[in-house]
Amino acid sequence: MIGVRYLKNAAPYHAVTHDAWEQKENREVLKLDWNEATIEPSPVVLKALEQAVTQGRLNWYPDLENHDLLNELHLYTDLPQDHIQYFASSDAAHEYIFKAFTQENDVVAVLAPTYDNVRATAEGMGRKVDYLFLEEGEFYWNYERVANTLKDLSCRLVYICNPNNPTGTVMDVAELKRLVQDHPSKLFLIDEAYFEFSNVTLAKAVLELKNVMISRTFSKAFALASFRVGYVLSCPENIQLISKIRNPKSVTAFSQIAATAALQDLDYTKAYVQEVSTAREFFCKKLKALAPFVDCVQSGPTNFVLIKLADGLKPEFIRFLKDRFIYVRDFQAHPQLSEWLRITIGTREQMNALYAVIDIFVRQQLKKSA
Ligand SMILES: Cc1ncc(COP(=O)(O)O)c(C=O)c1O
Structure with a gap:
């Protein structure tokens, strides 16, 4: 074998797709899959x-x-x-x-x-x-x-x-x-x-x-x-x-x-951190109110939340968001997190926009199950 012995069995970074980059039409996207800031630099x-x-x-x-x-x-x-x-x-x-x-x-x-x-x-x-x-x-x-x-x-x-x-x-x-x-x-x-x-x-x-x-x-x-x-x-x-x-x-x-x-x-960064913190609180509250559709919300003082959806809904949810140019992180390949998905928190306006889309998805699900 050409290459280093120990690389034979090494697994790559549980890479996820980088779908937002594949989107070439210069459309506005909501990139919430890699925990980057959702605003431009100062x-x-x-x-x-x-x-x-x-x-x-x-x-x-x-x-x-x-x-x-x-x-x-x-x-x-x-x-x-x-x-x-x-x-x-x-x-x-x-x-x-x-x-x-x-x-x-x-x-x-x-x-x-x-x-x-x-x-x-x-x-x-x-x-x-x-x-x-x-x-x-x-x-x-x-x-x-x-x-x-x-x-x-x-x-x-x-x-x-x-x-x-x-x-x-x-x-x-x-x-x-x-x-x-x-x-x-x-x-x-x-x-x-x-x-x-x-x-x-x-x-x-x-x-x-x-x-x-x-x-x-x-x-x-x-x-x-x-x-x-x-x-x-x-x-x-x-x-x-x-x-x-x-x-x-x-x-x-x-x-x-x-x-x-x-x-x-630093004032620019501090203002963004404050914005994210407010947006996270608002967004988590909204998500928790979506039980049992949203089964669990894990959050901390960061710019992301981890959520678990009701049984089997995750793939459809991710597709629904992706069709609307919203990208979140699926942990399907992760041994301990396969049921979870992570959403980067951005500004209040961005999280409001995301919530509006989630709301449509939930209504569709409710209609299906009625
Ligand atoms: C915990 C943690 N460490 C490091 C990084 C990567 O940081 P950098 O962009 O400086 O390589 C990330 C990015 O997602 C991260 O979540």
Whole structure:
């Protein structure tokens, strides 16, 4: 066989279709399947990008160590610059973290069900994935049970997404910190992709503890998914180690400019986060009122909700939305989530529009069953 031995059995990221991109007619779509922001980046970002285009230097490689961006991240996180490194997305940061801190055949523990790309990344490098689980039913975090399981698990790295995608579960920061402290030989990768929506963070722990790394992204609340920028917070030793293998050219000049400008216009992001929070509350309330058509709604301080529909309705529902250019995430292929679907929360206006479509679908179902 040509190719790496361990890739033979590795399963790809439980990829879903990216239907919105296949839609070429330039129609207005409601893209609620990948938890991106549903609005454009801030006008400050757009202006900075326009200036970058006219200024030239497009034939240059990007800045290898952008001090403006690092300084903005320092101001944003309130951590010293030597505790911060930026990457071409948090997915890319995860790859570097696995590469720098684990070896082939090491076990990586993943608190599941969660963001599947991490499993694919670990398996793609010949690491073995073992799971810790959130409690069945409402996916709540049972600290004692996770701590007990972890005690007996010989693993090099532990991945915990907080708040968790797609369940919305929030792990208590004091408990997380205790877990990190109790396992000094394990590295904890805490994925805070949805930090802006939750305001829950273990960031300050990197000032005291060496076995924790926090990843964050510009793809969600900052509306910069297409630019692929993320960053990592950890102790200076870990940041130095990972920076040795990071390819600094991979964060494009436009991405650096966009991320820096986004951090200079935090009011824009804060307003969007507030908008999403209001829209989520309103939308969840409406959904819950649709019982028994909607069987279950799981939500947390994020820009998505996880829902379960009445028996067998999911495929028809997804098709109904897709026919109206609304895209949501089906978890059919996910071992623990096959009955669920996830909907990204956007603005109140967008969620109102979605609810109007759902209402038509429900009425049709009621008519059928009458
Ligand atoms: C938990 C989590 N981590 C990371 C990512 C990817 O972030 P990035 O766009 O920075 O690679 C996502 C995107 O869905 C996510 O949900």
